Amino acid sequence: MTLSGQSSVGESGVISVDYRDPNAPALFARSLRQSGFGVLRNHPIPQDLVEQIYSEWLAFFDGDDKMKYLVGEKHDGYFPPHRAETAKTGKKRDLKEYYHIYSWGRYPDEVSDAARRYYDLAVKLAAELLGWVEDNTPPEVKAKFSIPLPDMIEGSSGSLFRILRYPPLTGEEDPDAVRAHAHEDINLLTVLPSANERGLQLLNGAGEWVDVPFDFGTLVINTGDMLQEASGGYYRSTTHRVINPTGDAAKRSRVSIPLFLQPRPDVVLSERHTAGSYLAERLAELARNDKGM
Numbered sequence: 475m476t477l478s479g480q481s482s483v484g485e486s487g488v489i490s491v492d493y494r495d496p497n498a499p500a501l502f503a504r505s506l507r508q509s510g511f512g513v514l515r516n517h518p519i520p521q522d523l524v525e526q527i528y529s530e531w532l533a534f535f536d537g538d539d540k541m542k543y544l545v546g547e548k549h550d551g552y553f554p555p556h557r558a559e560t561a562k563t564g565k566k567r568d569l570k571e572y573y574h575i576y577s578w579g580r581y582p583d584e585v586s587d588a589a590r591r592y593y594d595l596a597v598k599l600a601a602e603l604l605g606w607v608e609d610n611t612p613p614e615v616k617a618k619f620s621i622p623l624p625d626m627i628e629g630s631s632g633s634l635f636r637i638l639r640y641p642p643l644t645g646e647e648d649p650d651a652v653r654a655h656a657h658e659d660i661n662l663l664t665v666l667p668s669a670n671e672r673g674l675q676l677l678n679g680a681g682e683w684v685d686v687p688f689d690f691g692t693l694v695i696n697t698g699d700m701l702q703e704a705s706g707g708y709y710r711s712t713t714h715r716v717i718n719p720t721g722d723a724a725k726r727s728r729v730s731i732p733l734f735l736q737p738r739p740d741v742v743l744s745e746r747h748t749a750g751s752y753l754a755e756r757l758a759e760l761a762r763n764d765k766g767m
């Protein structure tokens with residue numbers, strides 16, 4: 475397959491796909507296959523909605539109301555920096571604070587419904603993208619899917635919308651602490667609008683860290699462990715991280731809003747796992763790492 479004129483490949487292997495391109499579905503699947511990531515431009519999610527979320531949630535993180543929503547047993551709500559996760563490769567907690575929105579979870583009164591509206595639009599787009607992947611996966615791999623990929627997230631209440639704020643650096647950080655340690659996402663697919671600041675990198679097939687194309691207004695989509703599991707490794711869950719900024723950027727907050735698409739727990743991923751058993755195993759691993767701190 476040749477690339478259409480409007481798409482390009484960088485050292486990251488990530489293809490920037492024009493949503494309106496008739497070849498978009500094939501190019502997108504190819505990008506996920508070769509890099510674990512894809513970039514989508516001219517997509518149907520309004521950029522002013524994304525920017526509204528960035529500005530009103532930055533104000534929310536700057537204030538004290540967030541403490542009213544402190545995370546509890548169900549894992550919805552606000553995670554302060556000292557509760558932030560520690561990736562399985564990381565020795566130190568990530569330098570971030572975040573709020574977990576679930577469809578069933580607590581939602582702050584202090585912000586508008588923009589994040590909820592975004593959630594609905596992004597879930598709909600994700601189902602379409604999973605359809606693109608389904609249609610462009612070789613038959614022998616597709617045969618492994620227990621049900622069509624878009625159906626796996628249909629009616630799921632497990633998808634997690636994470637609003638992240640990486641605070642400005644003070645210079646007092648532990649030398650081993652980074653904004654986000656190298657990790658893979660646990661879910662099927664992640665939809666992530668371009669952040670307001672650079673820093674996201676992926677580990678390419680040659681073992682080099684390279685920047686994920688940064689182009690404000692685009693969407694970055696990446697494969698999670700569950701798509702890797704369901705496809706028998708045909709789609710790789712690519713390791714990624716967020717590096718610490720230097721210079722003036724270190725004085726600025728970085729905000730990013732990944733939506734982690736989660737299948738219903740009963741969905742069979744492979745002979746070994748349902749989505750539910752897979753998630754339980756991975757969360758137990760993260761909890762063990764947290765206790766080891």
Ligand SMILES: O=C(O)CCC(=O)C(=O)O
Pocket residue numbers: 636638654659669674714715716730731732
């Ligand atoms: O902030 C980002 O750009 C990526 C965040 C991320 O990879 C995650 O939260 O899993």
Ligand SMILES: [Fe+2]
Pocket residue numbers: 657658659714
């Ligand atoms: Fe991630």
